Amino acid sequence: MKEIVILSGKGGTGKTSVAASLAILAGPDAVIADCDVDAANMHLLLRPDFKESSDFYGGTLAVINSDECTSCGLCLEKCRFGAITISRQLYSVNSFECEGCGYCSIICPVTAIDMVPRKTGKLYISKTRAGNQMVHATMEAGAENSGKLVTKVKQEAKLIAGENALPYIIVDGSPGLGCPVVASLSGADMVVLVTEPSVSALHDLRRVSRVIENFRIKTVGIINKSDINDGKVSEIRKFFEKEGIREIASIPYSSEVAMVMARGLTMSESGEEQKKVTEEIWMKIKNELTLIETDK
Amino acid sequence: MRLPELNMTKNKTVKIAVASGKGGTGKTFLAVNLASLLSETSPVLLADLDVEEPNSALFIDGTEGQVYEKYRLIPQWDEKRCVICDICSRSCNYHAVVRLGDVIAVFDKLCHSCHACSELCPYDALPMIRHKIGEVRQIYSGRLTLAEGRLNTGEEQSVPLIDQLHKMVGCEIEPAPVQIFDCPPGTSCPVVAAVKKTDYAILVTEPTPFGLNDLSIAAETVKQLGIPAGVVINRYGIGDNAVEDWCNNEGVEVLARIPYDREIAVMTSEGLLAYNHVEYLRPLLKDIFEIVTKRIDSL
Numbered sequence: 001m002k003e004i005v006i007l008s009g010k011g012g013t014g015k016t017s018v019a020a021s022l023a024i025l026a027g028p029d030a031v032i033a034d035c036d037v038d039a040a041n042m043h044l045l046l047r048p049d050f051k052e053s054s055d056f057y058g059g060t061l062a063v064i065n066s067d068e069c070t071s072c073g074l075c076l077e078k079c080r081f082g083a084i085t086i087s088r089q090l091y092s093v094n095s096f097e098c099e100g101c102g103y104c105s106i107i108c109p110v111t112a113i114d115m116v117p118r119k120t121g122k123l124y125i126s127k128t129r130a131g132n133q134m135v136h137a138t139m140e141a142g143a144e145n146s147g148k149l150v151t152k153v154k155q156e157a158k159l160i161a162g163e164n165a166l167p168y169i170i171v172d173g174s175p176g177l178g179c180p181v182v183a184s185l186s187g188a189d190m191v192v193l194v195t196e197p198s199v200s201a202l203h204d205l206r207r208v209s210r211v212i213e214n215f216r217i218k219t220v221g222i223i224n225k226s227d228i229n230d231g232k233v234s235e236i237r238k239f240f241e242k243e244g245i246r247e248i249a250s251i252p253y254s255s256e257v258a259m260v261m262a263r264g265l266t267m268s269e270s271g272e273e274q275k276k277v278t279e280e281i282w283m284k285i286k287n288e289l290t291l292i293e294t295d296k
Numbered sequence: 297m298r299l300p301e302l303n304m305t306k307n308k309t310v311k312i313a314v315a316s317g318k319g320g321t322g323k324t325f326l327a328v329n330l331a332s333l334l335s336e337t338s339p340v341l342l343a344d345l346d347v348e349e350p351n352s353a354l355f356i357d358g359t360e361g362q363v364y365e366k367y368r369l370i371p372q373w374d375e376k377r378c379v380i381c382d383i384c385s386r387s388c389n390y391h392a393v394v395r396l397g398d399v400i401a402v403f404d405k406l407c408h409s410c411h412a413c414s415e416l417c418p419y420d421a422l423p424m425i426r427h428k429i430g431e432v433r434q435i436y437s438g439r440l441t442l443a444e445g446r447l448n449t450g451e452e453q454s455v456p457l458i459d460q461l462h463k464m465v466g467c468e469i470e471p472a473p474v475q476i477f478d479c480p481p482g483t484s485c486p487v488v489a490a491v492k493k494t495d496y497a498i499l500v501t502e503p504t505p506f507g508l509n510d511l512s513i514a515a516e517t518v519k520q521l522g523i524p525a526g527v528v529i530n531r532y533g534i535g536d537n538a539v540e541d542w543c544n545n546e547g548v549e550v551l552a553r554i555p556y557d558r559e560i561a562v563m564t565s566e567g568l569l570a571y572n573h574v575e576y577l578r579p580l581l582k583d584i585f586e587i588v589t590k591r592i593d594s595l
Contacts, residue, residue: 040509
């Protein structure tokens with residue numbers, strides 16, 4: 001089983017468009033993991049059936065029992081997150097601020113504070129319209145710990161791929177380089193970087209590449225909207241070359257893609273030309289994966 | 297054309313967050329163009345809180361001010377003092393402090409700096425020490441001050457840096473009457489940290505199913521924080537009308553529609569401020585600011 005993670009650093013470069021196209025092309029061979037749990041979008045194109053769902057509890061939340069609380073103020077003094085609030089002598093916890101460390105609950109002299117499991121999202125295991133099995137999630141607004149939920153989505157996807165002896169897991173990652181990105185990288189076999197020719201995308205690409213370096217994962221690159229800025233395209237190519245990142249495709253901007261997406265379809269379904277581009281990408285990814293195998 | 301003096305709100309500072317849910321919809325584009333335009337008539341602070349991938353500075357030419365190194369505190373095991381009582385590892389909810397035989401291991405990345413292990417240790421064997429997480433730098437360009445937070449690559453938690461940058465405004469960072477906060481994408485804890493101290497959130501979206509889906513989650517997040525919000529539809533004309541319909545149904549104000557314009561895309565890809573070149577952007581940005589200040593005033 002090979003795990004392919006689609007990343008970019010900058011948001012909106014086309015990660016999900018590429019990942020969903022690959023999912024359509026791979027069909028039942030690939031398990032899909034939408035690890036951009038903050039802003040999950042794969043379901044809009046792959047239209048999974050949301051067949052199985054379960055609540056996800058990521059961490060805990062402090063709750064003050066006002067009957068037992070003596071308003072001594074120790075929790076307020078010790079909380080580093082400013083999560084304890086008082087209104088009319090009554091102490092309570094601001095759930096947006098509480099990071100679930102449990103310190104207050106340990107030190108409360110009258111044990112008036114309980115740590116309760118905190119529902120931070122919902123996990124789904126579905127079948128997509130392309131016959132993939134798909135693991136995806138929704139997060140409660142403003143929730144903590146999206147990294148934990150990402151890890152859970154990946155674990156489930158691996159389990160399914162293992163049980164069914166499926167060769168691929170396609171992981172749609174999140175923008176940035178913080179905990180959800182690190183969680184999506186751990187254990188991956190290949191990273192596909194989707195970038196675009198702009199100062200911002202190039203800046204973010206450089207930073208996320210440094211994070212990927214630590215994981216020593218084979219990385220290939222796609223330049224999306226490649227006709228927007230030729231100068232930046234050559235800067236990206238120089239960077240790819242320096243980093244040993246093989247460019248597997250460049251895709252010109254197409255106003256059609258947005259229209260096709262609005263109809264819930266992927267790039268691979270938006271006409272012959274786009275179809276050919278995405279097929280070639282999928283073929284090259286599969287080839288690169290075989291190369292990793294022979295390197296070993 | 298010279299802009300008329302902006303109608304400043306009753307001597308009060310206005311703090312505007314620019315957020316989105318989905319990445320790449322144009323948060324930074326809007327934040328830098330709006331901040332720069334407004335700085336023609338008033339001191340403006342632009343704070344880049346997208347500390348994982350800060351991009352605002354790519355658009356602002358100016359002189360570099362002081363750079364502040366930023367730290368958070370994490371425990372460091374003092375072997376000599378420790379008696380392996382195990383209170384620390386039992387008090388850590390993040391498994392960041394773990395007893396491995398007669399060794400206490402600290403995993404920096406998992407630590408949330410709650411101080412429980414350190415303060416509960418009866419032998420002072422886990423003093424909190426500084427751990428560098430990133431930097432805040434300032435760039436001055438006319439009446440615009442850019443304060444950029446930049447997380448070190450390899451650091452996973454952006455919230456402590458976002459919180460610290462917020463706290464610097466009014467201390468190390470001059471608090472201008474207009475403050476614009478360029479926020480991280482997503483809808484989880486970094487966004488909450490970035491948006492929570494602001495008066496109003498401009499949610500930038502695009503008219504696609506992705507834009508709408510993420511807009512609806514972001515709108516819910518700011519609503520729960522009690523922050524009023526309006527929507528800017530960027531790349532108007534691509535995709536469909538679903539975002540517009542959603543805003544109508546939910547009673548969320550559409551502040552502006554910025555057409556998909558290849559010239560804007562090209563300017564922005566070069567790191568240029570598009571409002572200097574694309575004529576209709578000036579009045580459009582000014583309108584956004586006027587509506588937002590009106591909404592803040594009416595609170």
